[in-house]
Amino acid sequence: xxxxxxxxxxxxxxxxxxxxxxxxxxxxxxxxxxxxxxxxxxxxxxxxxxxxxxxxxxxxxxxxxxxxxxxxxxxxxxxxxxxxxxxxxxxxxxxxxxxxxxxxxxxxxxxxxxxxxxxxxxxxxxxxxxxxxxxxxxxxxxxxxxxxxxxxxxxxxxxxxxxxxxxxxxxxxxxxxxxxxxxxxxxxxxxxxxxxxxxxxxxxxxxxxxxxxxxxxxxxxxxxxxxxxxxxxxxxxxxxxxxxxxxxxxxxxxxxxxxxxxxxxxxxxxxxxxxxxxxxxxxxxxxxxxxxxxxxxxxxxxxxxxxxxxxxxxxxxxxxxxxxxxxxxxxxxxxxxxxxxxxxxxxxxxxxxxxxxxxxxxxxxxxxxxxxxxxxxxxxxxxxxx
Numbered sequence: 001x002x003x004x005x006x007x008x009x010x011x012x013x014x015x016x017x018x019x020x021x022x023x024x025x026x027x028x029x030x031x032x033x034x035x036x037x038x039x040x041x042x043x044x045x046x047x048x049x050x051x052x053x054x055x056x057x058x059x060x061x062x063x064x065x066x067x068x069x070x071x072x073x074x075x076x077x078x079x080x081x082x083x084x085x086x087x088x089x090x091x092x093x094x095x096x097x098x099x100x101x102x103x104x105x106x107x108x109x110x111x112x113x114x115x116x117x118x119x120x121x122x123x124x125x126x127x128x129x130x131x132x133x134x135x136x137x138x139x140x141x142x143x144x145x146x147x148x149x150x151x152x153x154x155x156x157x158x159x160x161x162x163x164x165x166x167x168x169x170x171x172x173x174x175x176x177x178x179x180x181x182x183x184x185x186x187x188x189x190x191x192x193x194x195x196x197x198x199x200x201x202x203x204x205x206x207x208x209x210x211x212x213x214x215x216x217x218x219x220x221x222x223x224x225x226x227x228x229x230x231x232x233x234x235x236x237x238x239x240x241x242x243x244x245x246x247x248x249x250x251x252x253x254x255x256x257x258x259x260x261x262x263x264x265x266x267x268x269x270x271x272x273x274x275x276x277x278x279x280x281x282x283x284x285x286x287x288x289x290x291x292x293x294x295x296x297x298x299x300x301x302x303x304x305x306x307x308x309x310x311x312x313x314x315x316x317x318x319x320x321x322x323x324x325x326x327x328x329x330x331x332x333x334x335x336x337x338x339x340x341x342x343x344x345x346x347x348x349x350x351x352x353x354x355x356x357x358x359x360x361x362x363x364x365x366x367x368x369x370x371x372x373x374x375x376x377x378x379x380x381x382x383x384x385x386x
Contacts, residue, residue: 102157
């Protein structure tokens with residue numbers, strides 16, 4: 001008789017346990033550079049009664065695995081009622097927030113519970129991990145465990161992939177993260193900027209900093225570019241106004257004006273690029289708590305002063321968003337990316353990460369290679385017929 005019990009999250013207390021499971025698991029299996037997430041942000045993001053707009057357009061449930069009465073794993077399952085590029089949302093469900101000890105029996109029990117939930121929702125296929133799909137945070141890490149984690153990307157022990165595959169799941173696609181050594185490539189970035197500035201000027205393209213004082217207006221331009229530029233990218237969720245406002249609220253504390261760029265032609269938005277500091281570096285010794293003392297530390301470490309103040313406090317940042325409308329792509333994307341990465345170098349960052357890119361998105365992958373990027377982490381997404 002199995003000593004594993006699966007319970008569903010029914011209230012706030014259960015949700016707190018669901019969040020704590022991740023921390024308990026990772027403490028048992030130490031990872032290089034692991035950083036405990038901020039509990040307050042996790043609660044806001046996962047609370048069905050909170051601000052996350054996903055819960056208005058998806059049916060979501062959470063499960064916790066207990067072994068001998070102690071929590072040893074967790075999983076989410078959800079059925080989307082919104083469009084997802086490359087996925088039939090009518091017959092497909094997702095699992096995510098997959099965290100567990102190295103135990104195949106626990107993995108089987110959690111995935112079976114998610115599958116049973118989605119069968120009741122008339123799903124024929126399950127895809128994951130995807131926590132949540134519109135976040136763009138897909139997959140389990142299968143390569144690059146020796147490197148430090150990056151904000152808003154998956155981070156897990158190496159055995160997760162084996163446990164998922166052991167339950168009959170097959171690869172559907174891989175995502176890449178690219179290492180861009182700024183201390184090496186900054187001369188190359190300067191040459192790119194010099195060359196592509198001329199091309200953009202010839203085509204009457206203007207690249208400017210986002211105006212954070214007119215945030216709502218700027219967000220509409222970002223959303224317009226995003227929904228058009230990503231329209232053929234597998235797994236993309238077209239954003240509506242609620243999504244954009246929620247995402248912007250999360251990014252606002254870490255966004256830096258010089259690293260948020262818009263490309264325009266005669267007032268039409270045609271491209272967007274956003275880079276952010278690696279928040280995980282800033283909160284690495286917070287133990288998941290955002291106390292007054294830690295808030296002061298965070299403000300200092302994120303250097304919420306002019307971006308060019310020249311006070312290096314973090315070592316890395318992420319090129320989070322880079323997209324250009326199809327008919328304007330020549331030169332604009334690489335120029336915006338190079339400008340942001342060069343600012344990072346001037347700010348004292350040692351490296352940037354470009355992520356997450358689809359393995360078959362050759363256009364963006366070649367663009368990052370041109371800037372000196374090297375693929376150093378791989379994240380795999382699985383599927384299974386149910």
